[in-house]
Amino acid sequence: MSTKEQRERIELLQGTLDLLILRTLLLGPRHGHAIAKAIEFNSEDVLQVEQGSLYPALHRLIKRGWISVEEGTSENNRRAKFYRLTPKGRRQLALETRKWDKLARAIARILRPA
């Protein structure tokens, strides 16, 4: 059972989670649980994030000034922390996306030579 799971789901590379969070927040501020859900949903459940690992990543991004945090209330009137992409984070996302594309193309060329 567990072997099947391992085959279908990909573990995240170091730093990739940061990139995914930034990309998610590009669509607007969200709270922590919503970010996790969005990543799972958008990757069609291929990327299985251990949800807890979101928090060190969020704190890391705050420390770097790529996202900011604000208090707010969620859809069902509960207290929540909303994370928002900063202009600095936006630039970083663009940079990282370009890097990622380049890497992905390079790996694809190696794995599937024309």
Next chain:
Amino acid sequence: MKQRKRMLEELDADIREHIERETQDNIERGMSPEEARYAAMRKFGNVMRVKEETRRVWSFVWLEQLFEDIRFGLRLLRKNPGFTAVAMLTLALGIGANTAVFSLVYAVLLRPLPFKDPSSLIVLNETTPKVGTVSVSYPNFLDWRSQSHAFSQMAAVHSVDFNLGGVDQPENISGDAVSPNFLSMMGVRPILGRDFGASEEKAGTAPVALLSYSLWQSRFGGDSSALGKMITLDGRGFTIVGVLPANYRAPDWTDVLLPIGVWTTNNSKQAMERGDRGDMVVLGRLAPGVTFARARAEMEGIAARLAKNYPSSNDRFGVALHPLRDSFVGDMKSPILVLFGAVLFVLLIACANVANLFLVRGAGRTKEVALRMALGASSGRIICQMLIESFVLSLLGGVLGVGLAIAGNRALAQLISADMLSGATVELNGAVLLFVAGVVILAAFIFGLTPAMHSTKPDVQSELKEGGRTASGDAAQNRLRGALAIAEISLALILLVGAGLMMKSLSRLLQVDPGFRPDRVLKMGMDLRTQQYSKDPAVLNFWQQVLDRVRVLPGVETAAVGTVIPLADDHSRSDVTIEGMALPTPGNYPHPDVHVVSPEYLTTLGIPLLRGRSFTEEDNENALLAGVISAMVARRFFPNEDPIGKRFMFGHPSATNPPKWYTIVGVVGDTKLYGLANPARLEVYVPYRQKPTKAMGLLVKSGADPAALTSAIREAVHSIDKDQPIFAIVTMKELVSDSVATRRMTLVLLGLFSGLALLLGAIGIYGVISYSVAQRTHEIGIRMALGAPRGDVFRLVLGQGLKLAGIGIAIGIVAAFGLARLMSSLLYGVSAADFETFAGVAILLVLVALLACYIPARRAMRVDPIVALRYE
């Protein structure tokens, strides 16, 4: 930082909320609340770890890890109190010795001198091949100053002693007459009053003085009203114009400073005489951008020109330049560097010992390390953790070592007189503590790195297996431990050779015949400086009365007065002309030390009469001038004839110096005037009544302890003149002993350190051998079960130890052969490659190694094969 605090405080709530949302989602998907909660928790992962990791995002990871490691290290050290105590004590000895010796190094070689930009301050002297370095004459100084460009400033410093009067206890104090620019050139400012002014260089200037801080304190209680008051020096009044800083020293002790103009006023003849080199040195400050070499070249040119222009006074006289620092260091430099090298070796040996302990303990910890590596710790992490453990240990050793050094410095102060240090104090200060910190870190690396690297090598799988011990790992470790033991033996040998050479030098030196008998002789100095002794008869009368009254004191055998007392650092030399000799150039006249003595001088000091007669009471001012020469004068100038009846005069014969011939009446043995290691010099003796002299030493030979006579002699002298100071009271035995003080200090410390090295080395070899015996119990058991005699086992173990010792001794001998040459300036009468010393030390080390192996070898011999084999 504020953000960090808030984010972390709210983290718990955030996580709780997250899990609740997920639970809610799950419930909506149709799970039971319990199920939903469980699934949410599982999806979230380990909450503790998440929190830990989040906290780590904000923290200085390494710092927290460091504290963690330190706590871990301390726990381990507490768990092995035996190991900790031995390792800590070993390190404390090594670090303590280093701390104490470095305090000495700092005080003598490194401490900043209390002057402005001291590195550009240069001391200048004249030189002559006859004597070496000599004082400068005032006219030569004036020419140097006007002709040189390499120096921005130059100042003359003439040392003068004074009888301090107007006080209850007459006292002899030392002073310097200096060019008025001297203090400003040195960058020293009086703490009270004024510096000298340029006009005070000229003769005829008013008598003024600057007081030393301590004289100001003792005479005026540190009261600023001292300014403008008078102080009586040699019976003359001097106006006090200022007070020197407390730390002033240049480099000798000075009680008063006066402008050189005062000195030239009172010593006009000496100040004008180019050939009169009294007691003057010159200090100069190099002009900006001028190198020492260029200054020396320029000064040599000037000296050569002066020698040519004034041959009668300057023929063959040159100039010597030294950095001011040299004057403060004296002859301490090489002994201190040798000792510093020695303690570094001791530290290395201590480190090797502790490394060995770590290796032994590391062997017991391989499983722990393997387990941690299996759990994912990187080897770098483990090495780092082990190094921190070493560091904690080293720090503990360092703290204990500083404690030892405090006690050690007190002992050092006993061993090293203040004179040897030119005012420096051996103490723990910021610089020394900084050094200790460096040593602690360095030591931790030296003894910690090898065992740490070693412990991460074993291959995890085999270590974790049952019995887990790989033969190859053990072999590598044993090689390493053997190498450490070898290194310890080599280092100990080098130190022992050094100590052995010093010991042999000192014993050779103390066997040197000084040419006189120092036993039971007391020496004290007197200088008749006041007005009442301006005429010769008064001087003669004083000395005669002193001799008459001292001679009859109970316990006195003989009493005499004389100048240039051996080893007392007196000197009074003069060119002499021997009647009938071919007159040499002015620089090539014989230049003996001149002893002005009373009749009993030679018997009091036990200087043997070789020929003719010694002086009697009849050799007085009315008699024919008489002289006694030393054996060396006789050999050099009367090689094939009897010197008795020949005549000599002082100075060079000329129209202004009509001959006053002294007839030679006797020949006496040579004496070691300037140190037992130094060659004898030319000496002549003349009767004090025929050459009245104000500054003389009183020598009293007693039937018992001469020092007990001191107060009686003092009373006798003060009954003649109550204002006459008596100073430099010392037994001749003490003078002999003081003359080898530096060497003795070096020997004592080097002996101590090499003893320590020997002990640590022995412990090291003992540790290696006994560990190896313990490891080989099984093998030894098999050998014995197969019928090996116990004697063979004993020899096997002993042989293993001797092999290590032998290699260590061989390496040590080669290294000592090279290193001992560095200390050849400290040696006397023994070569740096002295066979006896090397052989003796090697034998000593073999014996110590045998002793260290004996106990483990006995243990090996007693191994019971049955028990050893069952041990598996």
